[in-house]
Amino acid sequence: MSKPIAIIIGAGFTGVATAHDLALRGFAVTIVERGDICNGTSGRTHGLLHSGGRYAVSDQESAIECIDENIILRRIVPQVIEPNGGLFIALDESDLAYRETFIEGCQTCHIPVKELTPQEALKMEPNINPKVLAALLIPDGTFDPLRLALSFAATAKSNGAKFLIYTEVTGLITDGKGSVTGVKVLNRKENKPEELHGDIVVNATGAWVGEITQLVGASVPIKPTPGVMVTFDQRLVQRAINLLNKPGDGDIVLPQRRMVVVGTTSFEVKNLDYVPVVEDQAKLMFERGSKLVPGIAKAHTRGVFMATRPLIGSGSSGRSIARTFKCFDHKETEGIDGFVTITGGKATTLRAMAEKTSDVVCQKLGINQPCTTKETPLLSYRQYYMLPN
Amino acid sequence: MNINRNQPSPGKLLQWFNPLGRKLSFSGFTLNRVSALGLTLYLYLHLIVLSLLAQGPNAYDNFLKLIHNPWFMFGEWLVVAAGLIHGLNGLRIALTSLGIVVPQQKQMFVFLMVIAVIGSLIFAFRMFTTF
Amino acid sequence: MSMTKWTITIQVYRQKGEALPHYDEFKLEVDPDEYVLDGVERIWAFNDRTVCFRHACHHSTCGACGMRVNGVEKLTCITPIREVTQNGGKIKIEPLRNFPVISDLVVDMGSLYSNMERVGAQSVLPVTEAEIERPLRSWPKEDSQYIRLSDCIECGLCISACPISTTSETYLGPAVLAGAQQKGVRLDPNLLRLVDCEDGPWRCHSAFECTAVCPSFVDPARRIMLLRQQIVLERLTRLFRSEPKKMTVKEANR
Numbered sequence: 001m002s003k004p005i006a007i008i009i010g011a012g013f014t015g016v017a018t019a020h021d022l023a024l025r026g027f028a029v030t031i032v033e034r035g036d037i038c039n040g041t042s043g044r045t046h047g048l049l050h051s052g053g054r055y056a057v058s059d060q061e062s063a064i065e066c067i068d069e070n071i072i073l074r075r076i077v078p079q080v081i082e083p084n085g086g087l088f089i090a091l092d093e094s095d096l097a098y099r100e101t102f103i104e105g106c107q108t109c110h111i112p113v114k115e116l117t118p119q120e121a122l123k124m125e126p127n128i129n130p131k132v133l134a135a136l137l138i139p140d141g142t143f144d145p146l147r148l149a150l151s152f153a154a155t156a157k158s159n160g161a162k163f164l165i166y167t168e169v170t171g172l173i174t175d176g177k178g179s180v181t182g183v184k185v186l187n188r189k190e191n192k193p194e195e196l197h198g199d200i201v202v203n204a205t206g207a208w209v210g211e212i213t214q215l216v217g218a219s220v221p222i223k224p225t226p227g228v229m230v231t232f233d234q235r236l237v238q239r240a241i242n243l244l245n246k247p248g249d250g251d252i253v254l255p256q257r258r259m260v261v262v263g264t265t266s267f268e269v270k271n272l273d274y275v276p277v278v279e280d281q282a283k284l285m286f287e288r289g290s291k292l293v294p295g296i297a298k299a300h301t302r303g304v305f306m307a308t309r310p311l312i313g314s315g316s317s318g319r320s321i322a323r324t325f326k327c328f329d330h331k332e333t334e335g336i337d338g339f340v341t342i343t344g345g346k347a348t349t350l351r352a353m354a355e356k357t358s359d360v361v362c363q364k365l366g367i368n369q370p371c372t373t374k375e376t377p378l379l380s381y382r383q384y385y386m387l388p389n
Numbered sequence: 390m391n392i393n394r395n396q397p398s399p400g401k402l403l404q405w406f407n408p409l410g411r412k413l414s415f416s417g418f419t420l421n422r423v424s425a426l427g428l429t430l431y432l433y434l435h436l437i438v439l440s441l442l443a444q445g446p447n448a449y450d451n452f453l454k455l456i457h458n459p460w461f462m463f464g465e466w467l468v469v470a471a472g473l474i475h476g477l478n479g480l481r482i483a484l485t486s487l488g489i490v491v492p493q494q495k496q497m498f499v500f501l502m503v504i505a506v507i508g509s510l511i512f513a514f515r516m517f518t519t520f
Numbered sequence: 521m522s523m524t525k526w527t528i529t530i531q532v533y534r535q536k537g538e539a540l541p542h543y544d545e546f547k548l549e550v551d552p553d554e555y556v557l558d559g560v561e562r563i564w565a566f567n568d569r570t571v572c573f574r575h576a577c578h579h580s581t582c583g584a585c586g587m588r589v590n591g592v593e594k595l596t597c598i599t600p601i602r603e604v605t606q607n608g609g610k611i612k613i614e615p616l617r618n619f620p621v622i623s624d625l626v627v628d629m630g631s632l633y634s635n636m637e638r639v640g641a642q643s644v645l646p647v648t649e650a651e652i653e654r655p656l657r658s659w660p661k662e663d664s665q666y667i668r669l670s671d672c673i674e675c676g677l678c679i680s681a682c683p684i685s686t687t688s689e690t691y692l693g694p695a696v697l698a699g700a701q702q703k704g705v706r707l708d709p710n711l712l713r714l715v716d717c718e719d720g721p722w723r724c725h726s727a728f729e730c731t732a733v734c735p736s737f738v739d740p741a742r743r744i745m746l747l748r749q750q751i752v753l754e755r756l757t758r759l760f761r762s763e764p765k766k767m768t769v770k771e772a773n774r
Contacts, residue, residue, distance in 0.1 A: 036574045036584065036626070043576030043584075079643045082668045144669055146582035147643065166572045166623060188572055189623035190537035231579040238647065238666045256581050257669050258737060274565035277554070303555070303598045305578035381643075382674075385633040394541065395621045397689045405683045410591035414728035418683065421725075482726050488745040494728065 003028040003160075004365055005198035007183055009169050009212055012042035014342050015204035016152040017354035017373075023159035024376065025358060025369035030196060031161065032185055034168035037384075038149045041206050042347065044307030046229050046263040048240055048254050049073065049081060049141035050348040053088055053113070054247055056105030057098075062324045063109040065349045070139060072351060073148075077378045080147040082255065086140025086240030087121060090133045091291060095244045099134055102244060106138065113138050127236040127295050140240040142256050145347065150381035152350070157387045158379055167194075172201065172215045172339070180216060180330075180339040200361050203341040207272055207310040213341060218334045220341050226275045226308040227264035230285040232299035236260050241292050249281075250288025259302055262289035275306040312344040325353045327360050340364070417478055417498050424475040431468045466516055470509040477501040526552045526607040530559050532571060533614040534624050541621075543612075544568070550601055557585050557596035560613060560625070572624040580735055583675030587625055588614040593677040595735040616680035629676050635692055636674060639711060641699025645670055649702075652739055652746070671738045672699060678730035678740050690719045694730035694740035697721050701747040706754050716755070721747045 006022050008015050011033035019029045033039075052066030074083055090096045106113040114137040121128065121135030153163065166188040173182035173195065182197035203212045207224040227249075235258045243251035249265045262285040269275055282304050290297040312326050325345030330336040342357040355371045362369055406419055441448045455461070481501055485494050527549055535541040546563045557575055564571045576582040578597045585596045589604050590612050605611050619627035648664040650671060678694035679685045685693050692700075697715065705712040715721065721744045731741040 036576070038576040038582075039574070039584075043582060044578050047581070080669070082644065082666075084666050084668075142669075144577075144581055144643075146576040146584060166626070168569075188570055189626075191570065192537075229579065235647075235668070238663070238668075255668070256579075257671060257673075259579070259581070261579060271565075274562055276551070276558075303579040305597070307578075380637060382633040382637045385630045386637065394535075395615065395617060395619060395627065397618045397686055397691075399687050401686045404686050410588075411729065412732040414726070414732065415683075418725060418727035485726055485745055486748065488742075488749045491742045491745050494726075 004200070004367060006030070006200050006202060006361065007032065007196055007198040008202045008204055009033075009183065010040075010203070010205035010208075011037045011149070011153070011163065011165065012040050012204065012206050013038070013149055013152075013347055013350040014042075014206065014345070014353050014357070015202075016149045016156065017350040018202055018204055018342065018357050019156040019161045019163075020152045020159075020378075021351075021354040021358040021371060021373050022361065023156045023161045024372050025362065025367070027361075029156065029161040030164060030198070031156075032164045032167045032169055032183060032196070034166070034188070036165050037153060037163075038146050040208065041308050041310065042149060043145050044229070044305055045145050045347045046252065046254060046261040047142045047145055047256050048086075048252060048348075049083075049143050050346065051086060051138040051140045052109055052111045053086070053102070053106055053136075053138040053140070054242060054252075056109050056111055057101050058247065059324070060105065060109055062346075062349075063105070063111065065324065065352055066346075067109060067111045067139075069349050069352050070141070072374055073143070073348070074141070076351075076373075076376060077148065077151045080144045080151060080381065082142040084141065084239045084255075086138050086242060086254075087116075087125060087128070088136045088138065088242045088244040089121065089128060089292065090135070090244040091129055091131060092133070096133055098245050099136070102136065106136075111138055125237050125239060125241065127293055128241055129292060129294055134244065136244065140242075140254075142240065142254050143347075144256070147381040148347070148350075150384045151378040154379040154381055154383035154387065155376070157384060157389070162389050163384075169212065169215075172212075173197065174216060174336075178335055179337040199338070199365055201339050202357060202361065203339065204343075204357075206343060207308045209310065209341050209343045213330075216330075216336055216339065218330050218336055218339070218341075220328050220343060221313055222343055223311045223313065224269060224272050224308045225266050225311045226269050226306045227266050228277060228281040228285060228304065228306055229261055229263040230282055230289070230301060231256075231259050231261050231303040232289070232296050233259060233302045234295065234299045236293050236295045236299070243288075243292060250285045251292070253289050253292045253296070260289075260293065260296065260299075262286070262296065264307070269308065272308055275308060277304050277306055310343045310345075325349060325356070327353075327357045329360055329364065331364070337364075414495060414498060417481070417502075420474055421478050421482070424471040424478075427467065427471040428475060431471075462516055466509070466513055469512045469516075470505070473505040473508045474502070477505050524552065525549050526601070528559070528601065528605055528608070529610045530563060531610060531612045532560070532563065532624070534571075535621055536570075536623055552602040552607070553600055555597055556587075556589055556594065556599045556601060556604060556611065556613070559601060559611065560587075560596065572622070572626045574626050581669070581673060583673030583736075586616050586675040586677045586680070588612075588616060588680065593617075593681045593733040595675055595677065598735065616676050618680055618682070618685045619676060627676070629674075632674060632676055632679060632693065632695060635696040636699055639692075639696055639700040639714060640703055640708070641672065641696070642670055642703060644668065645702070651737075652742060670702065671736045672702075673736050675735065677733045677735065678738075681729040681733045683727050683729065684723055684725060688719070688723070691723050692719050694724075694744065695738070697724070697747055698738050698740040698743035701743040701750065705747070705750045712751065712754055715747065716751050721745075721751070 006027045008031045050066040052063035055063040116135040118132045171184040240254040265281045328341040330339045575585040647666045
């Protein structure tokens, strides 16, 4: 029996993880991506491997997803992770007041949390604000965004997945009976139009899902929400340093190689393809970052950039929307078969998003294959470039 | 696969002698090769000249009269300069090749080339004032 | 980020399919504190969707956005426009040298990644070992428990800038040799056989361009020289103890 054919649109975290999952379940997978791997939101994540602490109070569903996936990723792809943990530190009374709620939240979500005295915290991280009043240790980490995706992509490739990069979807092919049967693409490397046919098309374009769904008149409640990140040129801390309070702007400082990254903000935007840096927001990162790690005030800026998160749901500001993910089966929502959209979520939960999506796909096609990605170690990210397509 | 215009190839050897967009140490690399080519050429010429000795004292004396013009002397001065540059630069390369003084190699290059320039100027002065 | 705006011209190398390469010019209004990569991204977003260029992290950790800017290798996500031109000026952007061009500014770095894999260059390592010997500051002993991503982001700038890599397809290249040095030939007999060859550190002729263009503090030139020391020491040591089993080239290259 020939393999079922899956076409995935988008080679960000969701796309490559889904390609990996479906390839393991015996699908013939083709990914089409209009740029290169991770050139959208995924590449620009600040790289925080969430322990879930940030969401342990306000969004416990998200928090549990995070801690579970944190442990899995440390197991299957350690070669792209700085696994040194993280601190939540209190700098004023309002932070201190949050402490109890935070610890309870972590315990409810089975996130291992250990309280340290300010002296212990300063011994561990001499560069944090010396006025630290309380410190909590949780298993955060840092990962390399592109290399995380490449590890999934390499493993998928080794199981037969094909990656068509610089290949832009220009339309969805329907069979006239309300089903999507393929995609029309433009190969930008040679300026050649092509057509691809498959049993299922998975829309994994993150913040851009709306642009793909509208090709067949469908829609999803996506709210693209950009935020700024600023990088500084010194590795001032070994762990992620978070502000012990409700999630806000500029309350994360994390190390990566010889740098620290400070993030982030939240606002709305119409044009997703180019979001210029807002100077006030960059300044805010500098100020807030310096509060957590005073050495930032004397460090040089290495880079400033914007990343557009895919948040789901209508409603008010970006911070109040849940950070969890959702897989939309368009047969249920608009009666269009052969087409699913997966969006939302965060980098840490990429494998879980792929599992959910692949479950939906298998269920739609009547295929009975369980997910094996939890236990499958990933190949070296370099294999992506070495394996032929 | 597309046209591989950008691939490495021995035919791109001339790029070794193009200083555009390059840092100072690259000039050290280029100078070493240029001076080496110059010195090698001189070596061959020198051997040819020495072979004149086999042809008797007249042949050699005639040659010595020939080289007393400024162009030849300039050529000989170039040999001295090339020898100084190649030798002193070579000293730097010999040290760095063994991992010694690598972080300060740029300053060493400048220092040694200044000595080479001073040495060349002294030689020029002596060669052309006794001319 | 400043409030002033500059008008600049960006000249982009273009190449599609089997056609001959040419340059396209784009006039843009930019913030001079934006980065060269932002300029290219603007061209793609607002002027010409057919421009192919590679980028991911925008903060010098992925190594995807290496290009030649006015003839010099740069990591474009951290190269401010202000650094390479002035108001009314021109920026020429070309793909890296010494790698086959896939399209426009995108090159195929498969050979670099393949060689990095062959020498087993480490992607993560203890922070106390990540900097070159005699590090810039002394690390407290407890810090050896911390793991970090290595300095080398495999961006290919060093290989593009290396004159030997320009004339030799088989030369391993600065990044690869630096990765081998970091790993250490003393600990890995396979590695010794792999790098102690005519395409290894002996082929370097001290142009030092690699260290000059490296955006990530790897200092490959110095690492190549230290690799030579490692090899010489290891070879001498072997002379004075019983020889390990001789390997065939095939076994060494597995």
